[in-house]
Amino acid sequence: MSRVLPGDATPVHDLIGIGFGPSNVAMAIALSEHNAGADRQESITAHFFEQQPSFGWHRGMLLDDATMQVSFLKDLVTLRNPTSEFSFLCYLKSKGRLIDFINHKNLFPLRVEFHDYFEWAAAQVEDMVSYGHEVVGVAPVIRDEAVEYLEVTVRSGEGLVVHRARNLVIGTGLRPRMPDGVDRGDRVWHNSELLTRVDELEAVTSPSPTRFVVVGAGQSAAENVAYLHRRFPEAEVCAVFSRYGYSPADDSSFANRIFDPEAVDEYFAAPEHVKRQLIDYHGNTNYSVVDMDLIDDLYRRMYQEKVLGTERLRFLNVSRLSDLKETPDRVRATVTSLVNGEETLLDADLVVFATGYLPADPLGLLGEVADRCLRDDEGRVRAERDYRIATDPELRCGIYLQGGTEHIHGITSSLLSNTAIRVGEILDSLLDRGLKSASDEARTVADGTGSAAR
Structure with missing residues (x-):
């Protein structure tokens, strides 16, 4: 519900961030570095709210041998500020591994190591974030018929608290995607939860799991197949996908x-x-492709098993999962050939769907504020080059998106590749638009007593 603001002196943040994944950690770092060199007038007050109890980034996918698919130089800061103390190289120095990493001669760190870097960076700006705090709503605060501020309602163990902001930056990440008609269950998982639940599966399966089914043709699917095949040496692992084989990722220079x-x-x-x-x-x-080294490794395993006569690794290619029935102790998967319609029944201990992610609805939390945000002819949110949502003129607040704008900004909308640059552009936009009250600026210009902020 909107509120009319007559003369309220409630403190207002220049920026409130929703979510504290890598993108908003990078945003907090950019703000911290800016404030360290800014005078009081140009300093930006900001706070972030994260519903998780601590920093976490795809924890269920931190397989011990999985590597990043972007260079370590595309960390949270380097492309924006190569001299930053928040870089991956500074992290390595602090951990005593800088020389070892250099000797490794590799641009792509282990994923678990890069997660540790994110945690290290997030800890250095933890005064700017409240963990265990979920944003549950945003409402406009109106003065002189314009939206002057946004009230952000936050829920934590202590109840509901309302904060006020001149600008928002939304970095709520991606949501696991399941095929239509398929729900997650005790034995039907999305790959995002594999590592956090695999011990649980072992505890309820006696004597041990005998068959897994992994659906999907991308990097995560192939990693899950390799992981399950290695971790459960007595179990059969069945990979199901509609192609003849995994397609290699194009990581060529051009x-x-x-x-x-x-x-x-x-x-x-x-x-x-x-x-x-x-x-x-x-x-x-980026999409539905696999690193060539992993493709070669899986093919090598499959061929070796054929030679030895112990085939645990099965590829049901040019096929789709057409039916799924879960019971307390098993899952029956029906796999249908796309070529001849022949059906294969697989009784499995677990079916893992590595079927990707969807961006969260960027306007889902905005309530009636969303009605002031503009959409294109296909119903997608419109955003400017600076990642600020296009709105009607009465909404003076900036609402910035870190993700969910692939149709506007391209593939890098939610990827790490451009995170450091993106947060720098959002910071520049905040400064260019000015940080004081928008309606105060409007009245000042109208009265001829000054000029608008830069």
């Missing part, structure tokens, strides 16, 4: 330019049909 900061400018300015072409051309840099 193709990787789709992740360059300049590519965001070009994508933003391109006509709609060119945007679609670019996604079609270069989707294989």
Whole structure:
């Protein structure tokens, strides 16, 4: 419900962040570095709210041998500020592993190591975040018929508290995607929960699991197949996908330019049909593709088992999962060939869906504020080049998105590749738009007593 603001002196944050994953950690770092070198007038007051009890980034996918698919130089800060003390190299120095990493001669750290880097960075700006705090609603505060501030309602163990902000930055991440008609259960999982629940499966399966089914053709699917095959040496692992085999990721030097900061400018300015072409051309840099080393490793395992006559690794290719029935102790999966319609019944201990993610609805928390946000002809949120949602003129507050704008900014909308640059552009936008009351600025200009902020 909107509120009218007559003369309220409630403190107002310049920026409130919703979520504290890598993107908003990078945002907090950029703000911290800015404030360290700014005078009081240009300092930005900000706070972030994260519903998790501590920092966590895809914990269920931190397989011990999985590596990052982006260079360590695309950390939270380096592309924006190469001299930052929050870089991955500074992290390595603090852990006593800098020389060892250099000797490793590898651009792609272990995923678990990069997660530790994120935790290390988040800990250095923990005064700017409240963990265990969930944003449950946003409402407009109106003065002179314009939305002057946004009231952010936050729920924690202590109850509901309302905070006020001039700007929001939404970084609520992605949501696990399951196929239509399939619900998660005790033995039907999304791959995002694999590591957090696999011990639980062992505890309830006696004597031990005998068969797993993994659905999907991307990097996570292949990693899950390799992990389950290695961890359960007596079990059969069945990979189900509609292709003949895993498709290799295109990480060649020219193709990787789709992740360059300049590519965001070009994508933003391109006509709609060119945007679609670019996604079609270069989707294989990121979507439903697998690192070539992992493809080779899985094929090597499969062939070795054929030679030895103990085939535990099965690939049901050119097929789809057509039916699923879960019981307390098993799952019956029906796999149908796309070529001849032949059905294969698999009684499994677990079915894992590595079927990707969907962006969270960026306007889902905004309540009636969402009615002031503009959408395109396809119902998608509209955003400016600076990642600020396009709104009607009466909404003076800035609402920035870290993710959910792939149709506007390209593939890097929610990826790590451009995070450091993206938060720098949002910071510049905040400063360019000015941090004081928008309606005060409007009245000052109208009275001819000054000029608007930069």
